[in-house]
Amino acid sequence: MATPAPASTPSAPPAIEVEGLTKRYGDVRAVDDVSFTIRKGEVVGLLGPNGAGKTTTMKVLTCYMPPTSGTVRLDGLDVVDAPLEVRRRIGYLPESVPLYDEMGVDEYLRFIARVRGIPPARRREAIGDIVRRCGLKEVLWRGVGELSKGYRQRLGLAQAVIHDPDVVILDEPTTGLDPNQIVEIRRLIRELGSAKTVILSTHILQEVEAVCDRVLIIHQGRIIADGTPDQLHREFRGAQELDLVVRGTDADAARGALGGLAGVEAVSLAGTENGAVALSLSCGREADLREAVFRLCVERGWVLLEMQRKVVSLEAIFRQLTAGEEAEK
Amino acid sequence: MTGLAAVYRREVAGYFGQPVAYIVITAYLLMCGWFFTSGLFLIGQADVRGYLDVAPTILVFFAPALTMRLLAEEWRNGTMELLLTLPVRDAEVVVGKYLAAFTVLVVAQVLTLAYPITVGLLGPVDIGQVVTGYFGLLLLGAAFLAVGVLASALTSSQVVAFIVSFFVCFGLFLLGKSLPFLPTPLLPLFDYLAVDTHFANLTKGVIDSRDVLYFLTIVLICLAGTVHALQGRKWGR
Numbered sequence: 001m002a003t004p005a006p007a008s009t010p011s012a013p014p015a016i017e018v019e020g021l022t023k024r025y026g027d028v029r030a031v032d033d034v035s036f037t038i039r040k041g042e043v044v045g046l047l048g049p050n051g052a053g054k055t056t057t058m059k060v061l062t063c064y065m066p067p068t069s070g071t072v073r074l075d076g077l078d079v080v081d082a083p084l085e086v087r088r089r090i091g092y093l094p095e096s097v098p099l100y101d102e103m104g105v106d107e108y109l110r111f112i113a114r115v116r117g118i119p120p121a122r123r124r125e126a127i128g129d130i131v132r133r134c135g136l137k138e139v140l141w142r143g144v145g146e147l148s149k150g151y152r153q154r155l156g157l158a159q160a161v162i163h164d165p166d167v168v169i170l171d172e173p174t175t176g177l178d179p180n181q182i183v184e185i186r187r188l189i190r191e192l193g194s195a196k197t198v199i200l201s202t203h204i205l206q207e208v209e210a211v212c213d214r215v216l217i218i219h220q221g222r223i224i225a226d227g228t229p230d231q232l233h234r235e236f237r238g239a240q241e242l243d244l245v246v247r248g249t250d251a252d253a254a255r256g257a258l259g260g261l262a263g264v265e266a267v268s269l270a271g272t273e274n275g276a277v278a279l280s281l282s283c284g285r286e287a288d289l290r291e292a293v294f295r296l297c298v299e300r301g302w303v304l305l306e307m308q309r310k311v312v313s314l315e316a317i318f319r320q321l322t323a324g325e326e327a328e329k
Numbered sequence: 330m331t332g333l334a335a336v337y338r339r340e341v342a343g344y345f346g347q348p349v350a351y352i353v354i355t356a357y358l359l360m361c362g363w364f365f366t367s368g369l370f371l372i373g374q375a376d377v378r379g380y381l382d383v384a385p386t387i388l389v390f391f392a393p394a395l396t397m398r399l400l401a402e403e404w405r406n407g408t409m410e411l412l413l414t415l416p417v418r419d420a421e422v423v424v425g426k427y428l429a430a431f432t433v434l435v436v437a438q439v440l441t442l443a444y445p446i447t448v449g450l451l452g453p454v455d456i457g458q459v460v461t462g463y464f465g466l467l468l469l470g471a472a473f474l475a476v477g478v479l480a481s482a483l484t485s486s487q488v489v490a491f492i493v494s495f496f497v498c499f500g501l502f503l504l505g506k507s508l509p510f511l512p513t514p515l516l517p518l519f520d521y522l523a524v525d526t527h528f529a530n531l532t533k534g535v536i537d538s539r540d541v542l543y544f545l546t547i548v549l550i551c552l553a554g555t556v557h558a559l560q561g562r563k564w565g566r
Binding site: 084096 | 331332334335336338339342343346347406407408409410411413414415416417418562
């Protein structure tokens with residue numbers, strides 16, 4: 001991962017502290033008693049289905065709306081008491097990437113630089129720098145309204161980081177992009193976020209796995225899971241499976257022998273073909289059984305035709321979690 | 330203040346970088362020009378009275394056309410969210426935008442200075458009346474623009490913003506015209522509320538602090554209302 005390890009160790013000071021955050025729209029609780037802390041340098045993914053409360057949480061963090069109750073602090077500054085100071089330290093890209101279509105790209109960036117209070121002497125440099133990093137050079141003299149979706153997104157990112165903020169908040173930064181653009185934008189986020197605290201929301205799981213150090217899963221306004229993608233994998237399932245295809249033995253013998261290996265929790269038969277047996281082993285949390293399986297096969301004189309380790313995807317965890325909540329209701 | 334200045338610059342560039350300002354100003358000058366020159370040639374009267382008399386009526390259209398876009402479009406495009414999460418106060422956004430519209434009004438008024446200059450070339454001109462008359466026009470325009478900014482903050486539709494501010498401005502304007510039909514007890518109140526009364530004093534060459542206060546009060550109430558309308562997002566919008 002691009003993020004330097006020391007930046008996200010538990011000893012790093014907190015960048016964002018959220019305590020008991022509740023936001024209500026009329027009778028609807030969009031966010032319900034949410035608490036979490038994000039440390040400096042972490043790249044955190046807010047993951048959840050649409051309408052889970054991700055965007056609302058971000059709107060409170062960026063001081064667009066005050067919380068109904070609870071406190072939100074950024075660098076120790078309260079979003080209700082010191083909104084301007086908080087906004088100065090934040091870069092924000094809302095979900096729909098709202099930009100002024102009637103302006104030129106260069107003109108737009110100059111406007112943002114001015115509002116952001118970048119001193120006139122440094123504006124050119126700041127804009128030149130962000131244009132280079134976000135790859136906006138070819139479109140610098142075009143109108144914002146003429147930009148393709150991918151360039152729009154890059155310009156949206158550029159305006160969010162032009163003032164070198166401590167915290168970058170991105171609401172679904174890759175929705176509506178084609179696969180190449182998604183890879184491109186993720187690379188940009190990793191690059192831009194390498195020295196910053198980044199919060200991004202998404203409902204795409206691969207995104208979290210590709211970009212984030214830590215995941216907060218939000219569902220119906222509450223946080224239902226919090227941890228690194230690896231931790232979540234381990235916590236929410238037996239963690240891994242080994243798929244094997246072995247020749248030179250029969251199904252029962254193979255099951256018996258493999259089931260005896262330390263760390264194997266279950267062996268299931270996937271099928272037989274041409275004298276070969278396909279099996280699937282469920283393994284304990286952190287065990288890596290590939291070597292033991294190989295030695296066993298050599299010992300017994302079996303031919304190991306295939307072996308593949310599968311890690312249970314976040315997707316499965318996510319579905320498990322959100323479906324579970326639904327069932328409780 | 331950097332925020333206010335940046336918002337102001339963006340809006341002024343928006344007015345003059347697009348056809349908006351030119352179209353509105355041209356239309357304004359054509360209409361006013363017609364009333365001025367018709368007085369000059371048809372009646373043979375070298376006077377700015379003709380222009381000052383008709384200008385309020387035309388401003389009733391002109392002001393809403395200038396302001397309808399200012400905030401309604403930010404709501405519609407979602408750019409309001411980005412704008413209000415930049416390090417600017419809501420009031421800076423409102424005042425910056427308002428001053429930009431006011432700048433266009435000033436430009437239009439400066440261009441109409443051609444009328445008093447023409448009159449001056451033809452004969453003696455009452456400088457005092459011209460100065461207070463233009464002062465009054467700017468105050469009147471300032472009040473109408475503030476009404477327009479408020480209407481624009483209340484809706485995401487430019488058309489609705491135009492119609493609402495047009496009706497409010499037109500209402501303030503009509504109050505003065507309706508005085509003869511009102512029952513006597515109501516007269517002082519409506520007389521005070523009517524734009525006409527206050528504007529008429531100024532065109533006569535009299536600067537009365539009460540008239541100035543009247544216009545500034547409208548500006549303040551409307552701009553404060555606009556800031557309040559932006560706060561409306563905080564309860565979900």
